[in-house]
Amino acid sequence: xxxLAIGYVVLLSRTQSWLGRALSGALGASFLRPIAQVSYTAxxxxxxxxxxxxxxxxxxxxHAGTSYAQLLASALLATLVASAPVYLLxxxxxxxxxxxxxxx
Numbered sequence: 203x204x205x206l207a208i209g210y211v212v213l214l215s216r217t218q219s220w221l222g223r224a225l226s227g228a229l230g231a232s233f234l235r236p237i238a239q240v241s242y243t244a245x246x247x248x249x250x251x252x253x254x255x256x257x258x259x260x261x262x263x264x265h266a267g268t269s270y271a272q273l274l275a276s277a278l279l280a281t282l283v284a285s286a287p288v289y290l291l292x293x294x295x296x297x298x299x300x301x302x303x304x305x306x
Contacts, residue, residue, distance in 0.1 A: 237282070243293055244285040251281040 215225040255261075255277045 240285040240289045243289045
């Protein structure tokens with residue numbers, strides 16, 4: 203269902219209706235570009251960040267010490283912060299080695 207919903211949103215953003223144009227403008231916002239650039243790196247390292255953050259916060263589903271929202275927000279922030287240097291120091295130089303180089 204989630205994949206169908208995402209597919210619908212993508213297709214809707216390509217239409218010329220008022221909702222499609224608004225959605226296209228929101229998804230194409232310039233402040234989302236840095237997040238989009240590090241998204242693959244974030245995808246690769248997010249499991250590690252979740253484990254580290256959950257251990258640091260002492261998160262346990264059996265106890266109510268730390269809320270799930272706290273874990274989610276902290277893991278998201280840790281993932282984005284950890285993704286930036288990995289993107290800049292590893293992914294970007296490797297992309298520059300491709301034929302045609304890196305275009306950002």
